[in-house]
Amino acid sequence: MGARPDITAWRPRVEGIKEVFHARFADHAYPMHTHDAWTLLIVDEGMVRYDLDRQEHGAPSSVVTLLPPHVPHNGDAATPGGFRKRVLYLNTGEIDAELVGRAVDSPVLRDPWLRRRVHQLHRTLEHPGDELEAQSRLALVSDRLARHLRDEPDTPQVSDRRTAHALRELLDASFVEGLTLRDAAERLHAHHTHLVRAFSREFGMAPHQYVTGRRVDLARRLLLGGMPAPEVATSAGFYDQSHLSRHFRRVVGTSPGRYARTASAAY
Structure with a gap:
C-alpha cells in the first residue's frame, strides 16, 4: 500500500478562482482527464511528468505550468520521492479562450517573477479576510500569463x-x-x-496595503478608546481577531492587546 496523500482543498471567496488544491503525493498517478478551468500549477518538491495533447512535458519546481480547460492530460511523479504541488483552478473567463491553443503548445512558463507571485497568491489565499489582496495578486498573475501566451513584452x-x-x-x-x-x-x-x-x-503601495493601513489606523483609535479587541476586529473591517492581530503586528510592531494596555498605563 502506498503512502497516504496529504491533501487540502477549498473554494476561496475570490472571484476568478474556482478552487485551491494543495497536495503531497508519494506514488499517485493521474489518469487522462480534463478540467473545466485553467489549471495553474507550481511544484514545491520533486517533479511532475505529464502528457498534454500527446506531448510529454515536465514540471520542476522552478517553473509555472498552465494547463488549458477541456484539454486531456495526465500526471505522475518524475522523481522517486513523489511530489508536492499547489494548484489554482481559474475560471475560464480569467484568461481569453483564444489563448487555449497557445497554452497547449507552451504550458511551461520559465518566469521567476511569475513563480514568486503565484507563491505569494497561494500564501494570501490561506488567510480569510485578505480577499482584496488576493484579487490584486490574481489580477497581476492573470495579466502576466496572458502576456506570456501572446508573447508580449512586459513593458x-x-x-x-x-x-x-x-x-x-x-x-x-x-x-x-x-x-x-x-x-x-x-x-x-x-x-x-x-x-x-x-x-x-x-x-x-497596492490597494490592499492601503486598505489594511486604514483599518489598522481605525483599530488603534478604537483600542485606545477602550473597545475590546474582538469588537475592534469587526468594527475596523477585519475578518476576526486573528486577522486583526496578524496585520496589527505587521504594521504597528506589537499585538492589539499590548497596544491597548499602553493606553491604560498612561493614565
Missing part, C-alpha cells in the same frame, strides 16, 4: 493619476465593509489589472 505602463485617485476615494469610503476589485473596476469603467497598476505607481 512599463503610464500611470493614470485620475484613476488612481478615484480608486483611493472609493477605498476611503468603503474600507470597513470592503470593496472588491471587480466592483471598483465596474464603477470606474477600468480594467481591474489597470486599477492595481495605476494605484501602485501613483501611491507606492
Whole structure:
C-alpha cells in the first residue's frame, strides 16, 4: 500500500478562482482527464511528468505550468520521492479562450517573477479576510500569463493619476465593509489589472496595503478608546481577531492587546 496523500482543498471567496488544491503525493498517478478551468500549477518538491495533447512535458519546481480547460492530460511523479504541488483552478473567463491553443503548445512558463507571485497568491489565499489582496495578486498573475501566451513584452505602463485617485476615494469610503476589485473596476469603467497598476505607481503601495493601513489606523483609535479587541476586529473591517492581530503586528510592531494596555498605563 502506498503512502497516504496529504491533501487540502477549498473554494476561496475570490472571484476568478474556482478552487485551491494543495497536495503531497508519494506514488499517485493521474489518469487522462480534463478540467473545466485553467489549471495553474507550481511544484514545491520533486517533479511532475505529464502528457498534454500527446506531448510529454515536465514540471520542476522552478517553473509555472498552465494547463488549458477541456484539454486531456495526465500526471505522475518524475522523481522517486513523489511530489508536492499547489494548484489554482481559474475560471475560464480569467484568461481569453483564444489563448487555449497557445497554452497547449507552451504550458511551461520559465518566469521567476511569475513563480514568486503565484507563491505569494497561494500564501494570501490561506488567510480569510485578505480577499482584496488576493484579487490584486490574481489580477497581476492573470495579466502576466496572458502576456506570456501572446508573447508580449512586459513593458512599463503610464500611470493614470485620475484613476488612481478615484480608486483611493472609493477605498476611503468603503474600507470597513470592503470593496472588491471587480466592483471598483465596474464603477470606474477600468480594467481591474489597470486599477492595481495605476494605484501602485501613483501611491507606492497596492490597494490592499492601503486598505489594511486604514483599518489598522481605525483599530488603534478604537483600542485606545477602550473597545475590546474582538469588537475592534469587526468594527475596523477585519475578518476576526486573528486577522486583526496578524496585520496589527505587521504594521504597528506589537499585538492589539499590548497596544491597548499602553493606553491604560498612561493614565
